[in-house]
Amino acid sequence: MSRDPLPLPNADLELTDRSLRQVTLAVENMGCALCKYTVENALRQVEGVQSAEVDMERAVAVVTYDPAKVRVDALVKAVSDAGYPAAVKE
Numbered sequence: 302m303s304r305d306p307l308p309l310p311n312a313d314l315e316l317t318d319r320s321l322r323q324v325t326l327a328v329e330n331m332g333c334a335l336c337k338y339t340v341e342n343a344l345r346q347v348e349g350v351q352s353a354e355v356d357m358e359r360a361v362a363v364v365t366y367d368p369a370k371v372r373v374d375a376l377v378k379a380v381s382d383a384g385y386p387a388a389v390k391e
């Protein structure tokens with residue numbers, strides 16, 4: 302884990318830890334704040350997930366994960382198992 306105390310100017314656009322990857326999942330059937338919470342929570346409980354943020358307007362979940370610990374398939378499955386059909390967004 303890197304502990305750089307100085308955020309990069311574009312830290313929100315850059316992954317500070319190069320071993321991590323980011324994927325955007327298209328998520329169906331999210332209708333309210335509880336859905337957002339449920340999907341984010343399902344993803345955050347998967348080992349290897351560093352962060353998960355749902356954007357309700359775009360109907361997506363943006364997930365930052367460690368590819369050495371978890372595969373994208375498992376992220377899709379975690380969301381689907383929580384009741385929200387999901388797929389990797391191209």
Ligand SMILES: [Cu+2]
Nearest residue numbers: 332333335336
């Ligand atoms: Cu809901």
